[in-house]
Amino acid sequence: MSTDNQDNQLEYNDGLGDLLREKEEYEFSWAKTSIVLISVIAIIFLGLTFVFKISKSYLTNSMMTYNEQPSETSQDMALDKENAALIKLVEDSKTESIPIASLDILHQDNSVQTTFEIKPEAKQSISVEPLQKVSKESTVKYTTVSGKYRYKVISGTFANRVNANAQKNRLKKKSCASYVWTEMKESGRTFYKVQAGAFDQYSLALKQKAKLKRKGFDSYILIK
Numbered sequence: 001m002s003t004d005n006q007d008n009q010l011e012y013n014d015g016l017g018d019l020l021r022e023k024e025e026y027e028f029s030w031a032k033t034s035i036v037l038i039s040v041i042a043i044i045f046l047g048l049t050f051v052f053k054i055s056k057s058y059l060t061n062s063m064m065t066y067n068e069q070p071s072e073t074s075q076d077m078a079l080d081k082e083n084a085a086l087i088k089l090v091e092d093s094k095t096e097s098i099p100i101a102s103l104d105i106l107h108q109d110n111s112v113q114t115t116f117e118i119k120p121e122a123k124q125s126i127s128v129e130p131l132q133k134v135s136k137e138s139t140v141k142y143t144t145v146s147g148k149y150r151y152k153v154i155s156g157t158f159a160n161r162v163n164a165n166a167q168k169n170r171l172k173k174k175s176c177a178s179y180v181w182t183e184m185k186e187s188g189r190t191f192y193k194v195q196a197g198a199f200d201q202y203s204l205a206l207k208q209k210a211k212l213k214r215k216g217f218d219s220y221i222l223i224k
Contacts (some may be wrong), residue, residue: 149198151205153211155219156194164192174215
């Protein structure tokens with residue numbers, strides 16, 4: 001009888017011990033929780049550090065690439081600005097080409113009418129003989145005759161030869177042949193034009209202008 005009681009007591013103690021162990025497993029533990037939180041925070045910190053380093057490296061490489069890209073020099077910017085302004089000025093005055101020719105004819109007529117030849121004689125008398133007036137018909141024929149290549153493609157008009165030569169070199173780098181010639185205005189100013197082609201047909205001049213546009217150069221067609 002006592003043996004049975006002892007066995008029952010042992011079984012009871014074993015069951016109670018199991019219950020206590022299970023209770024300890026389910027109870028909240030600050031130590032375990034702290035370890036888990038510290039581990040999570042450490043993992044997050046390491047992840048953010050890794051992302052920050054990658055982002056910093058990417059931004060550094062991007063800035064280096066941007067700085068290595070060739071930027072337009074101040075001289076090129078000045079050339080483009082002056083070129084655009086002069087091209088606009090010339091294009092605005094292109095429609096005045098025929099009136100200018102008429103003025104040249106009128107000027108020539110007036111000069112003929114007011115020009116006299118003075119011949120001294122033995123008695124120191126002066127005889128004034130007017131020159132023969134040039135007929136208007138012949139003058140018009142001379143001024144309106146067209147050359148073989150009257151459609152000229154101008155890729156820049158400059159007030160400075162240095163700038164004109166710089167534009168010529170830029171065209172040469174793009175495999176575009178050109179040369180610089182001078183033009184004297186009635187005001188006495190000299191302009192330097194960069195010619196990139198001359199054609200006997202307007203359609204061919206337009207094709208050359210489009211070709212220069214594709215290569216990044218503005219131009220206009222001068223009929224002369």
